[in-house]
Amino acid sequence: MQRKTQFRDVFYVSDGTAITSETLGHAVLGQFPLETKQMTLPFVETIERAEHVKNLIKQAHEASDSQPIVFYSVVIPEVKAVLEQSSALLYDVLNVLVEPLRQDLNLEPAPKLQRSHSINKDAASYMDRIAAIEYTLAHDDGISLNNLDQADIILLGVSRCGKTPTSLYLAMQFGIRAVNYPFIAEDMKRLKLPQAIEPYRYKTFGLTIDPERLHTIRHERMADSEYASQLQCETELGKVESMFRREAIPYLNTSSLSVEEISTRLLELSGLKRRMC
Amino acid sequence: MQRKTQFRDVFYVSDGTAITSETLGHAVLGQFPLETKQMTLPFVETIERAEHVKNLIKQAHEASDSQPIVFYSVVIPEVKAVLEQSSALLYDVLNVLVEPLRQDLNLEPAPKLQRSHSINKDAASYMDRIAAIEYTLAHDDGISLNNLDQADIILLGVSRCGKTPTSLYLAMQFGIRAVNYPFIAEDMKRLKLPQAIEPYRYKTFGLTIDPERLHTIRHERMADSEYASQLQCETELGKVESMFRREAIPYLNTSSLSVEEISTRLLELSGLKRRMC
Numbered sequence: 001m002q003r004k005t006q007f008r009d010v011f012y013v014s015d016g017t018a019i020t021s022e023t024l025g026h027a028v029l030g031q032f033p034l035e036t037k038q039m040t041l042p043f044v045e046t047i048e049r050a051e052h053v054k055n056l057i058k059q060a061h062e063a064s065d066s067q068p069i070v071f072y073s074v075v076i077p078e079v080k081a082v083l084e085q086s087s088a089l090l091y092d093v094l095n096v097l098v099e100p101l102r103q104d105l106n107l108e109p110a111p112k113l114q115r116s117h118s119i120n121k122d123a124a125s126y127m128d129r130i131a132a133i134e135y136t137l138a139h140d141d142g143i144s145l146n147n148l149d150q151a152d153i154i155l156l157g158v159s160r161c162g163k164t165p166t167s168l169y170l171a172m173q174f175g176i177r178a179v180n181y182p183f184i185a186e187d188m189k190r191l192k193l194p195q196a197i198e199p200y201r202y203k204t205f206g207l208t209i210d211p212e213r214l215h216t217i218r219h220e221r222m223a224d225s226e227y228a229s230q231l232q233c234e235t236e237l238g239k240v241e242s243m244f245r246r247e248a249i250p251y252l253n254t255s256s257l258s259v260e261e262i263s264t265r266l267l268e269l270s271g272l273k274r275r276m277c
Numbered sequence: 278m279q280r281k282t283q284f285r286d287v288f289y290v291s292d293g294t295a296i297t298s299e300t301l302g303h304a305v306l307g308q309f310p311l312e313t314k315q316m317t318l319p320f321v322e323t324i325e326r327a328e329h330v331k332n333l334i335k336q337a338h339e340a341s342d343s344q345p346i347v348f349y350s351v352v353i354p355e356v357k358a359v360l361e362q363s364s365a366l367l368y369d370v371l372n373v374l375v376e377p378l379r380q381d382l383n384l385e386p387a388p389k390l391q392r393s394h395s396i397n398k399d400a401a402s403y404m405d406r407i408a409a410i411e412y413t414l415a416h417d418d419g420i421s422l423n424n425l426d427q428a429d430i431i432l433l434g435v436s437r438c439g440k441t442p443t444s445l446y447l448a449m450q451f452g453i454r455a456v457n458y459p460f461i462a463e464d465m466k467r468l469k470l471p472q473a474i475e476p477y478r479y480k481t482f483g484l485t486i487d488p489e490r491l492h493t494i495r496h497e498r499m500a501d502s503e504y505a506s507q508l509q510c511e512t513e514l515g516k517v518e519s520m521f522r523r524e525a526i527p528y529l530n531t532s533s534l535s536v537e538e539i540s541t542r543l544l545e546l547s548g549l550k551r552r553m554c
Contacts, residue, residue: 006384017541027297027350028374031386040540040551058527073304073381089381097305098372101346104366107283109308126535133442140414165410168445258403259449264294264319264480274317 009060010038014084015054015076018042024093025071036069045075050082057086059234115126129175136171139179140164145196148179152272154200154246155180156193157207158236159227160217162262166207169263173273176267183240185227191243205266206244206251211237213255286337286345290330290360292353295319300371302348313346317388321351327359334363363460393520406452413448416456417441421475425456430551431477432457433470433521434484435513436504437494439531439539443484446540451551453544460517462504482543483528490532498524 010029014019017103018040040270041053060068070088073081084090098109139151141164148154153170155163159182183191193201211234218228226232244251250269254262269271269273287306289298295317295443306313337345347365351357361367375386385422415421416428418441425431428446432440436459444455460468470478488511495505503509521528527546531539544551 006382008382013551017537019537019541020300021299023300024374027371028378031371032378032382032384033387034382034384042545060301071374089378091374091377093301093374094308095369096303097348097370100368101389105283105285105309105311107309107311110310111436130442130536133445137414137417137441145347164414165449168410168449170441172445172449176447186424188359259407260294260296264296271486 005033005035005064007035007064007256008066009057009064010036011053011057011060011068011070011088012038012040013044013070013074013108014042015045015074015079016042018073019148021073021093023073024052025069025091029112031070031141038097044079045076045137046084047078047082051078054082054086057088057186061087062196070172072103083146086160098191125175129172132175132177135177136179139177139267140167142181145181145194147177148196148200150177151179151200151203152176153178153266153270154197154204156183156197156204156235156240156249157251158183158209158214158240160214160221161207161209163207166254166262166266170258170266173263174267174272176272183236185236188239191239193243193247193249198210201249203270205269206240207262208237208244208251208252208253209242210255282310283343284312284314284341285343286334286335286341288330288337288347288349288365289315289317289457290321290346290347290349290351291319292322293319295350297546298348298350298370302368305554306346319457321356321360324352324355324359327356330524331359331363334365338364340363347358351444380383402452406449409448409452410445412454413444413456416454417444419458422458424472424478425473425477426500427454428455428456428477430455430547431474431481432484433474433481433526433544434528435460435486435510435517437490437491437498438484438486439536440484442536443531443539443543444548446536446544449459450540450548451544453549462513463512465516470520470524470526477525478481479545480525481526482528483517484539484548485514485518485521485528485530487530494517527534532533 010017012025014021022040042048044053056069057070068088070086070090071093073094074083074085102109135150153176155167155178157163162181167180170176170178180219209231214233215228215230222228252265253264289295289302291298316524321330325495334345338553347363347367348370349360350371351360358488364540379386384547414428432444432455434440445458447453447455456469474481488507489512490514491510492505492507499505529539
């Protein structure tokens with residue numbers, strides 16, 4: 001069965017970072033069999049910039065002979081007014097929910113300029129997040145096993161199973177202090193929890209991965225090395241997983257999961273709260 | 278003037294990571310003078326989990342005596358059906374835009390299970406992002422000035438002006454390979470661009486910050502040190518900013534900007550494309 005595929009130019013426009021418009025727009029477009037060319041235009045804060053954006057939209061319309069799709073989130077009224085004259089399919093990603101909430105709550109919106117200027121950088125949550133990134137960097141890849149009392153979570157696993165990107169995502173997105181520790185080939189003879197981690201085993205989680213996938217990833221990095229060999233990958237994973245089971249450390253196979261998914265699942269497993277930023 | 282402030286429990290529910298629901302829900306709630314207690318429930322993929330969520334919502338309703346607010350994004354029909362029986366104000370964050378698009382485009386949605394299982398981890402963009410994180414980590418804080426030909430951007434500035442979190446955000450969110458290099462006290466006597474960076478000056482951007490703010494941040498880290506003194510901060514910033522001007526390196530004051538904002542502005546300034554992940 002063949003589906004008709006349309007082409008559309010897509011614009012994400014905002015007087016802030018445009019991250020909200022992008023996130024929602026991506027998710028919505030993902031529901032349609034559409035071919036798109038996408039462009040993000042953040043910080044549209046003046047009438048001049050808005051006129052420029054309106055022109056870009058007009059040009060795209062003329063070039064493709066179909067109305068572009070615009071996901072926007074603009075608080076400044078004059079900027080919004082210019083943008084809304086565009087010859088496009090216009091979707092106000094905030095207002096589409098603000099309106100129903102206004103009615104359901106019987107409450108008037110008190111719009112804030114959404115630019116994160118309005119973020120109070122001294123706010124505890126923002127400083128926490130920066131501190132979490134620092135802590136996580138200092139404890140990446142077994143660099144340091146000091147101050148583990150301050151860790152929110154300790155990730156364990158073989159080299160290249162996803163510990164580092166996951167740790168950084170947890171810190172960046174959720175303000176979580178993540179330690180990660182790799183088991184290397186030399187650890188394999190008598191695999192056990194490092195002594196420094198032992199008192200904090202209640203904060204440990206294992207990451208694992210399919211041997212084929214690990215082989216592919218390691219091969220890209222170090223072609224034809226013993227480190228990357230299928231046999232080595234299988235051996236390391238077998239030993240580490242059996243250690244996780246022996247020590248009753250909960251673990252997660254990352255093979256088919258994105259960094260966002262691994263992180264979200266770890267939050268669920270650990271019961272850690274997201275620290276909203 | 279006093280505004281009436283309501284209290285509401287808020288739930289973000291999804292059969293995926295719930296990141297879309299959270300992002301949009303935060304932005305929408307930010308428009309209202311509301312006090313909230315928020316809870317995120319990702320990976321609600323079974324009828325049982327959905328019944329559990331429905332119960333949590335019911336309990337919150339009874340405890341606070343007002344209808345909770347639920348932002349949700351659920352693709353699995355049976356899960357959605359259970360959730361939609363909840364005694365809450367229900368907002369389907371995807372459907373609220375999918376419906377108008379369907380009509381405007383005259384195109385039937387072809388819903389994908391939104392769980393990022395559907396992310397093809399071998400997809401070039403995903404691997405690029407992981408590679409960008411690695412590259413950025415290896416080039417954090419002046420650790421290495423090798424392979425600068427592969428850098429997308431090189432950030433310069435004094436210690437503690439925001440280079441590291443910004444670099445990591447650029448890598449994580451946009452797949453950008455960011456190098457960052459700190460000018461330290463010893464550099465100040467004869468401040469110039471490091472020789473290794475010279476050939477890549479077209480990729481350099483400066484970050485700067487207000488002296489008071491830098492003083493506060495450094496003081497938190499190393500109280501009463503010379504490093505944190507107001508005078509030292511002023512001197513370093515003066516010298517570095519005048520170097521940026523002398524060398525015609527564009528620069529940005531990060532004092533009132535969030536990491537997301539700094540990153541988005543740098544993309545604008547540099548003309549780098551976001552690599553969608």
